Amino acid sequence: MVELLSIFLFIHIFGGIAWYGEVFFITFVLIPTLGRLPTDAKGSLMVRIFPRIFNVATVTSTVTIVAGATTALLYSNFDFGIFLTSPWGLSILFGGAMGLFMYILHMTVEVFELRALKTVDLEKAEGFPEELTTLERRVRMLPRIGFVILTVTILLMIYAAHGI
DSSP: OOOHHHHHHHHHHHHHHHHHHHHHHHHIHHHHHHHOHHHHHHHHHHHHHHHHHHHOOOOOOOHHHHHHHHHHHHHTTOOTHHHHHHHHHHHHHHHHHHHHHHHHHHHHHHHHHHHHHHHOOOTSSSSSHHHHHHHHEEEEEEEHHHHHHHHHHHHHHHHHHOOO
C-alpha cells in the first residue's frame, strides 16, 4: 500500500509541477510576447500554439487531479472524516477543491476557446478575426487568475505536507 501511495504521490507532484509551469509560462512569457507581436504574426501564433497549450493543460491537469484524489484517498484509508477534522485534512480539502475548480474552469471555458479557434481561417479573414480578439482578451485575464489560484493551492498542499 505504501508503494502505491508513493507512486500516486509522485505522479501528483510531477503533474502539478507541469501544470503550474505551463500556467506560469503562459502568464509570464507567452502573453507578454503576444502583446508585442504585429497582428498577422499574433494571429498565426494563436492559431498554431493555443490548441497545443490547451491540450497539454488538459493532460497535466487531469493527471494532477486524478493522482491527487487517489493519493488523498489512499492516505486517509478512505476515511472521509479526516478531511473535516484535522488541519491536514482541511488543507487537502480546500486545496483539492481549488484545484478541481481550476480543472472545471479549464475543461469548460477552454473547450469553447478551442472551438472558436478551429473556425478561424487567417487566409480568408480581413484584419484580425473577432474570435482571436475575444480569445486574446480572455487569455490576458484567465491565466493570471489561474496562476493565483494554483499558487494558493500549492501553498495549501505544502502546508498539509510539512505543516509550514
